Amino acid sequence: MGAFLIRRFLIAIPSLLGISLILFIVLAMAPGDPFGELASNPNVPPEVRMALRAKFGLDDPILLRYVRWVMAMAQGDWGFSFASRVNVDDLILQRVPTTLLVIGSSQILALTIAIPVGILAAIRPYSIFDQIANTLAFVGFSLPTFFTGLLFILLFSIKLDWLPFVYQANVPGTGLTWVWGHIKQAIMPVCVLGFFQAASYTRYVRSAVLDVARLDYVTTARAKGLSEKVVTVRHVARNALIPVVTLVALQMPAVFGGAIVTEQIFRVPGIGSLLISAMLANDTPVIMAVTFVFACLVVLFNLIADLLYGWLDPRISFG
Amino acid sequence: MKEQDLRNLIEDVRDGRMSRRSFVRRMMAVGLTAPMAGMMLHHSGVAFAADVRTEYKPTKAGGGGPLKLLFWQAPTLINPHFATGTKDQEGSRIFYEPLAAWDNDGNLMPILAAEIPSKENGGLSADGTQVTWKLKQGVKWHDGKPFTADDVVFNFEYVTNPATAAITGGSYKDMKVEKVNDFAIKIIFAKPTPFWADAFVATVGMIIPKHLFKDFVGDKSRDAPTNLSPIGTGPYKFVEFKPGDLLRGERNPDYHMPNRPFFDTIEMKGGGDAVSAARAVLQTGEYDFGWNMQVEDEILKRLETGGKGRIDLVYGGNVEFIQLNATDPNTEVDGEKSSVKTKHPAFSDPAVRKALNLLIDRNSVQQFIYGRTGKPTANILNGPDQFVSKANKIEFDVAKAEKLLEDAGWKKGADGIRAKDGYKLKFVYQTSINAPRQKTQAIIKQAAQKVGIDMEIKSVSASVFFSSDVANPDTYPHFYADMQMFTFNMTQPDPAVFMLQYVSWEIATKENKWQGRNVIRWKNDEYDNLYKSSQNELDPVKRAAAFIKMNDLVVANYVLPLLHRAQSTAINSKLKAPQSGWDNNLWLLSDWFREA
Numbered sequence: 007m008g009a010f011l012i013r014r015f016l017i018a019i020p021s022l023l024g025i026s027l028i029l030f031i032v033l034a035m036a037p038g039d040p041f042g043e044l045a046s047n048p049n050v051p052p053e054v055r056m057a058l059r060a061k062f063g064l065d066d067p068i069l070l071r072y073v074r075w076v077m078a079m080a081q082g083d084w085g086f087s088f089a090s091r092v093n094v095d096d097l098i099l100q101r102v103p104t105t106l107l108v109i110g111s112s113q114i115l116a117l118t119i120a121i122p123v124g125i126l127a128a129i130r131p132y133s134i135f136d137q138i139a140n141t142l143a144f145v146g147f148s149l150p151t152f153f154t155g156l157l158f159i160l161l162f163s164i165k166l167d168w169l170p171f172v173y174q175a176n177v178p179g180t181g182l183t184w185v186w187g188h189i190k191q192a193i194m195p196v197c198v199l200g201f202f203q204a205a206s207y208t209r210y211v212r213s214a215v216l217d218v219a220r221l222d223y224v225t226t227a228r229a230k231g232l233s234e235k236v237v238t239v240r241h242v243a244r245n246a247l248i249p250v251v252t253l254v255a256l257q258m259p260a261v262f263g264g265a266i267v268t269e270q271i272f273r274v275p276g277i278g279s280l281l282i283s284a285m286l287a288n289d290t291p292v293i294m295a296v297t298f299v300f301a302c303l304v305v306l307f308n309l310i311a312d313l314l315y316g317w318l319d320p321r322i323s324f325g
Numbered sequence: 326m327k328e329q330d331l332r333n334l335i336e337d338v339r340d341g342r343m344s345r346r347s348f349v350r351r352m353m354a355v356g357l358t359a360p361m362a363g364m365m366l367h368h369s370g371v372a373f374a375a376d377v378r379t380e381y382k383p384t385k386a387g388g389g390g391p392l393k394l395l396f397w398q399a400p401t402l403i404n405p406h407f408a409t410g411t412k413d414q415e416g417s418r419i420f421y422e423p424l425a426a427w428d429n430d431g432n433l434m435p436i437l438a439a440e441i442p443s444k445e446n447g448g449l450s451a452d453g454t455q456v457t458w459k460l461k462q463g464v465k466w467h468d469g470k471p472f473t474a475d476d477v478v479f480n481f482e483y484v485t486n487p488a489t490a491a492i493t494g495g496s497y498k499d500m501k502v503e504k505v506n507d508f509a510i511k512i513i514f515a516k517p518t519p520f521w522a523d524a525f526v527a528t529v530g531m532i533i534p535k536h537l538f539k540d541f542v543g544d545k546s547r548d549a550p551t552n553l554s555p556i557g558t559g560p561y562k563f564v565e566f567k568p569g570d571l572l573r574g575e576r577n578p579d580y581h582m583p584n585r586p587f588f589d590t591i592e593m594k595g596g597g598d599a600v601s602a603a604r605a606v607l608q609t610g611e612y613d614f615g616w617n618m619q620v621e622d623e624i625l626k627r628l629e630t631g632g633k634g635r636i637d638l639v640y641g642g643n644v645e646f647i648q649l650n651a652t653d654p655n656t657e658v659d660g661e662k663s664s665v666k667t668k669h670p671a672f673s674d675p676a677v678r679k680a681l682n683l684l685i686d687r688n689s690v691q692q693f694i695y696g697r698t699g700k701p702t703a704n705i706l707n708g709p710d711q712f713v714s715k716a717n718k719i720e721f722d723v724a725k726a727e728k729l730l731e732d733a734g735w736k737k738g739a740d741g742i743r744a745k746d747g748y749k750l751k752f753v754y755q756t757s758i759n760a761p762r763q764k765t766q767a768i769i770k771q772a773a774q775k776v777g778i779d780m781e782i783k784s785v786s787a788s789v790f791f792s793s794d795v796a797n798p799d800t801y802p803h804f805y806a807d808m809q810m811f812t813f814n815m816t817q818p819d820p821a822v823f824m825l826q827y828v829s830w831e832i833a834t835k836e837n838k839w840q841g842r843n844v845i846r847w848k849n850d851e852y853d854n855l856y857k858s859s860q861n862e863l864d865p866v867k868r869a870a871a872f873i874k875m876n877d878l879v880v881a882n883y884v885l886p887l888l889h890r891a892q893s894t895a896i897n898s899k900l901k902a903p904q905s906g907w908d909n910n911l912w913l914l915s916d917w918f919r920e921a
Contacts, residue, residue, distance in 0.1 A: 037789040037797045041409065051495040052840030058490045089409060090401035090568035091547050100567050159601075163609055170611055171601070172395070172594060175571060273596035275570035283569050283596070287401070287409075288788060 014312075018305045025301045026079075026294070027072060033290050034068040040088040040288045062088055075294065085291035087284070094295040097280065104175050105276035108195055109265055115200030116207055117254070123204075124211025125243055128219065139208060146205025151198050155271040158194045169194055173274040195272045199265060203257075210253055214246040248319060255311045259303040331365075331711070331866045338366055349430045352710020352869075361709040361818050363431030364522065365865040367443060377428050377903045381916045383587045387576050389919055392588035395612040397602045399595015401568045404552045405531035406484050406491035411909065412595075414528050415616065416572050418911040419591060420467070420557035423530030424458055424477070425522065427907035429639055431709040431818050433522055434913075437461055437472065437532060437558060439508070442521075453517030453863040458525065460508040464581045466534050467556045467563070474504045477525060479535035488543035493529040495822075500524065517861045519868050520819035527908045528816065532558070560586035560915040570595055580915065587918035600624060606895035607634040613919075614902060615895035616910060621761065622696025625893070634898055638697060638891040641906030642708045642815025642823065645699065647685070647754075647769075647808055647885040649678060651847040654753070654805050661835040662798070662805045665846050669807070670748045672883065676733035677750070681808075682885050683726040684772040687719050691888060693768075694761045699888035706876040707889040708906070709818050711869045714876045727776040735777075743777040752807035755783040755799075757790040762810060765887070780808075795838045802839040804846075812890055818907040820872050821860065827879050828856050845883045852878050 040062075041055050059065050063074070078085060084094040127136040163171040170191050177187035218224065219242055227241045228234075266278030273279070277296060284292035316322045334351065337343035345366065352362035383389070400416030401409070408414045424438040433441050439459040442448020448457045464472040481502040484491035501513045502524075512524060524530065537556055541549035555563050558581065561574035572593040576586055594612070599619045606615040607628040618625060618636060625636050653667035671677045687701035703717035735743040735750060743750045754770070756762045763784055770780040783806060785799045790811070798805045815823045825831050829848040833841035855871045855878075862868040880886060894910055896902050902917045904910060 037786070037792065037794060037799070039792050039794050041792075050492045051498075052837075053487075054490055054492055054494050056838075056840065057487060061488075061490055086547070087401070087568070091407065092402070092553060092568050097568060100570075163611075164604070167609065171609070172597075172605055172611055174594065175567060176565065176573070178391070178590075270597065271601075273594065275567060275596065279596055280569065283399075283401075286788065288792075 011309075014309055018309075022298075022301055022305065023076070026076070026298055029294060029297055030072045030075065030290075031068060033293055034071065036288075039064065040290070075291075079298075084295050087289050087292045089284070089287045089289045089292075094291050097292060098277065098295060098299065101275060101277045101280050104173075104274060105262070105265065105269075105278070108192060108269075108274055108276060109199070109261055111192065112196045112199035112203060113254070113261065115196060116203035119200070119204040120207030120211050121243075121247075121250075124208045125215050125238065125246075127208070128212045128215035128246075129238060129242075131216065136212075139212075143205045143208045146201055147209075149202075151202050151268050152271060154201070155194070155198045155268060158198060159271070162194060171272060173272045175275050195268050195274055198271075199261075199268050203261070207250070207253075211246065211250055214249050215242055218242050218246040248315075251314055252311045255307050255314060258307050259300055262300060262303065328866050328870050331869065335366060335866070345432075346430055349710045352713060361431060361820065361865075361869065362711040363427075363433065363709065364520070364819070365711045365869060367433070367441070377434070377913065378916060380901065380903070381585070381918065382901075382920075383584055383918050386578070386580065386584050386586060387589055389587035389589060391590045391592060392614075392917065393612045394591070394593045394614045394616065395602045395605055396593055396595045396616040397597050397599050398617075399569045400572055400593065402552065403555050403566060403572065404533070404549075405528075406489070406493045406533070407546075407552070408492060411617070414531075415909050415911050416593060417531055417555065418528075418559070418909050419561050419572070419574050419593070419914060420555040420559045420563055421531035421533060422557065422559050423527055423532065424460070424525040425530070426527050426912045427818055427905055428903070428913075429905040429907065431907060433526070435461070437464060449521070453519065453521075453861075454514045456512040456514075456521045457505060458510050458512070460510070461581060462508050464558050465579050466536075466558055467577060468534075468537075469579075470534065470536055472532075472534075472558050473507045474510045475507075476532055476535045477510045478502050478504050479539060480525070480532050483533070483538060483542055483546075486543045489546045491546075496523045496529040517863050519859075519861075519863050519865065520817075520821055523817065523819065527912065561588075561591045564590075582915055585915045591914075603628050603895050606897060607631065607636075610634065610897065613897040613900050614910075618893040618895050621694075622698055625895075626696075632898060634895050636697070637894045637896050637902075637904050639904045639906040640700070640708060640889060640891050642706070642818075642820070643812055643890040643892065644702065644705060644707055644815070644886055645810065645812045645888045645890055646705060647681075647810045647887060648804070648845045649681070649883040649885070650804055650807050650809075651845050651883050654807060659835075663803070663846065665832060665834060665848075671750055671752075672807070674733060674735075674745075676729045677735070678882065680726040680729045680776065681773070681778075683720055683722050683729070684776065684778075685769055685885060685887065686721045686772060687887055688721065690765050690768055694764050695888055695890070697891070698893050699890045702886050702889040703880060704876055704889075705879050705884055705886050706820050706823070706872060707886075708815075711865075712820050712872045712876070714873045714880075716873075716877050717880055721772075723772060723775050730776060730778075737777045741777055742779050749779070750777065751779040752781070753783055754780045754808040754810070755785060755790075755806040756810040757787040758784045759787065765810065800839070802833045802841070802844050804833075804844045810887070824856060824872065824875055827852055827875070827884075829853050847883045849878060849882070 041058055063071060086093050087097055123139050127139040130136060159171045162169045173191050177184055224241055227237050266282060269276045269278040270282060281296045334348055338345055338348045349362040396412055398412045400413050402413050403416045405414060405417035405421055422436045425433045425435050428434055435441055439461045440446060442456050442458060460474060466472055481497055483489060484494050485497050499515045503511045505511050534556055537551045538549055553566055560577055560580050562577045564573040564575050566572050574591045576589050602615040603618050603620050605611045608631050610633040649672045650663060650669050652663045652665060653669050654663045656667050658664035658666045691699050691701045701719050703719045704714050706712045730743055735745045738744050754766060766782045770782055773780050789797055789799050790801050792800050794800055801809055801811060826842045827847060831842040832846050833839040833844045852875055855875050859868050859871040899920045903913045905912050
């Protein structure tokens, strides 16, 4: 186990380095520069723009800039944003709670819908309930979040005027009004993301349960005279959830990425919207840091998934 | 407009036969900016009017609840001297103030100054080389320390230090700033300077406190903690800042203007896009103010119907225009296209330039694309009034254009494209990607086709087109095309900086890494001389006449103006928020209030 972990970490280092090198080169070769806006402002003398470029090292060769970035990163220095001149780690840490709150709630929502619906649909395949659930699931993951997001806004904010469509990290007030304010503004983004995820999870849970339900030990359990409820919950669901847990773990980085769109629509100040605005401003240090965090998440969750396999199914060993 | 006419107009204002405002309008119609017009009156001894402030009604400070501003591009930093765009300047303006600001009629209004310098009050020297600003007394920084002349002098030292790389530095060149006493400073210019009201005024003039920034000058400027938690003299005190997302402030109880500010808290939220920002102000009323509504007028009109908010349009000097390349983009000289050593084979013929000008249907572009947010114009200088030329007319006449080309010897070939001496009228016409711009390109291409001119339309991503990237040939300073279209923002009421675009010493070349302002690479001695003389001409009337002449020279040659563009904002119906085309949106935030 220990040797396995060490081996995995050693493999992760060169792959992360490779990812960061490719990212850096692509960004450096991409057109545009962080001080573009200054170029069309007639009051800013060219000397100032050149001085800024020199000051932030933009005129140095790409490889030299990359080496500088890696060295700083290795020492825990994430650099600072060209646009806001704030340290990148501060910038990211400011956004993390919101992202976790919105994404976390949407995942919980997705699972609370998907697991019971998926199991119910699977124990009575091709029943009316199964067909309705299937149809909804297909509709759910065919509709992109930017579309459902706009629909929600048009319906709940503009037509009905129930919910605000601009998300705020800080809600004024204290106590219950504060809690209610947070819930109210989170309803739409969480639902949009949650329903989208729930749709694909439902399909997954259903097929996993169907697979397990046909196995011999389930028949044995039934033959022992156990009630249908106990068979489903104790024997079927528990085993069917092994692949689902892995799926959720592996989906996490993708969910961070997928939330970019939702964050833009509702102005949720999460990591996704930070990445978008940094890209628009050609703010290389921020783009590097955020994408690097995503890369680390992918590696980390892959590792967690592998470990979960072993823990859930003892037949898998880490030899 | 002749010099004598201008003098008569000024006399009319002095004697009360004409209102200030109509004078300013007249001047804007001939190409001057409003502040320029105001300065002209001011120079001639007609005092500035201060009518905007009198519209403020609340009789006590506070009690107005929260003020919510929505900026689809959020501020990313709040040091006015580092601002990389208007969003950052607006964020800074909540907390920091300049000595004076520009209202929409081009009047200079004192903010941290006790009065506006004039010859009468001894603020301006007769030879135009010295300005004395008297500062308002009893103003306190948000941390309770007094605001004094030392702070103003420090700002000058801060921005002129090259290592600070302050983007406001350009406004503080060629001058010295001295402390006269605790509440007066003196600016000494190297040469007579007619536009003295640049340093310490408006957007570039926001004053930061010496006691908090003095240890963070030059190389250390990024480390100042106050870069992120500003302490200014403004109507609101800093509470919280999340770059790119949220900026919050609360009422400054010690504000130096009576009964102000009205609102208890202020919030500037960012992110999203302009359309949904317009919706949050105009349709749902969730926000009080929406910044920079770059949305097609049709959509804005539809959102306005609910009556929750209105679109406020102010016209500064922003102008959308087409530039013709004076050099040849298809010939390479010493590894450089569009080299000054070449001449454009078609545009060097004035008939072609005139014909193109006749082929632009400005009225249709305005009517079908820009709506209320633009006015057709034949001038490059569209304000303030005193600088606006009346000599140029808008004309759209395909037949006349055809005749011009025919008479100049450009004959149609078998392919329907006109040519002369083997050179075909085939042009590459580039602009940035932006729906109204691509529609405009299509309208002009269509008209050109009718007379046998072929245009290849090219659209470049805005982040590339407007960048200063030396290595990318698609930026507008490289101008490796025959024609290009964009908007130049006139950020000051004085045209001096704006008109630098066409002087020969600003020509952008490979040698200066395309950092020059003159990207059409047009060289005209008459223009150069007019510009030089305007720099030291103290008589505002003569100076204005010079700028009008420069405008006429430019538009008769390589620049085809299209539209005078408005800055549009969405404002809640009950909110009173005076706007100015010559300053930031939040230039008079202290006087914003909500009507009961």
